[in-house]
Amino acid sequence: MQTPDHEPIPASDRSTILERTLAGAVQDQRTVDAGRKSIAPLLDGMSFFDSVRHDDDRGSVTELYDPRWPWSTEPMVFSYMFTIRPGMVKGWGLHKLHEDRYFVISGEIELVLYDPRPDSSTCGKICKVYLSGHRPRLINIPRNIWHADHNIGTVEAVVINFPTIPYDHSAPDKYRLPIDTDLIPYDFGAAKGW
Numbered sequence: 001m002q003t004p005d006h007e008p009i010p011a012s013d014r015s016t017i018l019e020r021t022l023a024g025a026v027q028d029q030r031t032v033d034a035g036r037k038s039i040a041p042l043l044d045g046m047s048f049f050d051s052v053r054h055d056d057d058r059g060s061v062t063e064l065y066d067p068r069w070p071w072s073t074e075p076m077v078f079s080y081m082f083t084i085r086p087g088m089v090k091g092w093g094l095h096k097l098h099e100d101r102y103f104v105i106s107g108e109i110e111l112v113l114y115d116p117r118p119d120s121s122t123c124g125k126i127c128k129v130y131l132s133g134h135r136p137r138l139i140n141i142p143r144n145i146w147h148a149d150h151n152i153g154t155v156e157a158v159v160i161n162f163p164t165i166p167y168d169h170s171a172p173d174k175y176r177l178p179i180d181t182d183l184i185p186y187d188f189g190a191a192k193g194w
């Protein structure tokens with residue numbers, strides 16, 4: 001019951017407020033390691049590679065991809081840019097033959113992934129990662145992973161992709177499901193896309 005400000009709280013209640021409120025509370029679990037890096041699990045075969053943005057009084061420089069980086073073992077053979085309008089979802093999509101390797105240039109994306117690979121330790125799991133132009137880094141999306149990119153920001157998101165094979169215009173390596181499919185346990189709510 002609410003006690004009006006001017007009424008003193010009885011001593012018997014005062015002694016138990018902390019205990020009673022904490023009894024209904026949930027303690028945060030660990031989310032970062034000793035180096036302050038997120039420990040949220042990715043799907044089998046996924047990893048990030050951080051780049052560095054160099055700022056000066058004229059602007060900035062950020063390297064996007066260097067095959068010498070100790071990251072992807074597959075060659076850099078093709079690159080293109082795609083954008084996503086605010087609120088829109090691009091997905092669900094899956095590639096059988098190639099990996100995607102994204103670098104978000106600007107905007108904010110919630111990348112949702114679903115692992116249907118029978119031999120994967122993360123089979124059946126959903127994974128979400130947040131990518132933005134504020135944190136320059138690469139992320140790969142392994143073959144046979146359903147993925148959908150949701151622009152959760154207020155401006156058009158710009159992404160550079162470095163897929164592991166060039167685009168085949170006659171037979172695209174792309175398989176699609178609608179974003180509201182019952183086959184993937186994830187709900188984009190009112191967001192629209194395909």
Ligand SMILES: Cc1cn([C@H]2C[C@H](O)[C@@H](COP(=O)(O)OP(=O)(O)O[C@H]3O[C@H](C)C(=O)[C@H](O)[C@H]3O)O2)c(=O)[nH]c1=O
Nearest residue numbers: 080082090091093100147148149161167169172174194
């Ligand atoms: C990828 C590509 C596409 N196209 C043509 C084919 C279509 O007429 C048009 C749109 O292609 P698509 O519908 O495949 O694009 P998105 O659905 O935006 O897919 C992109 O965004 C999602 C989130 C991804 O994960 C894909 O890897 C990425 O390609 O561009 C080309 O001509 N060259 C290309 O390299």
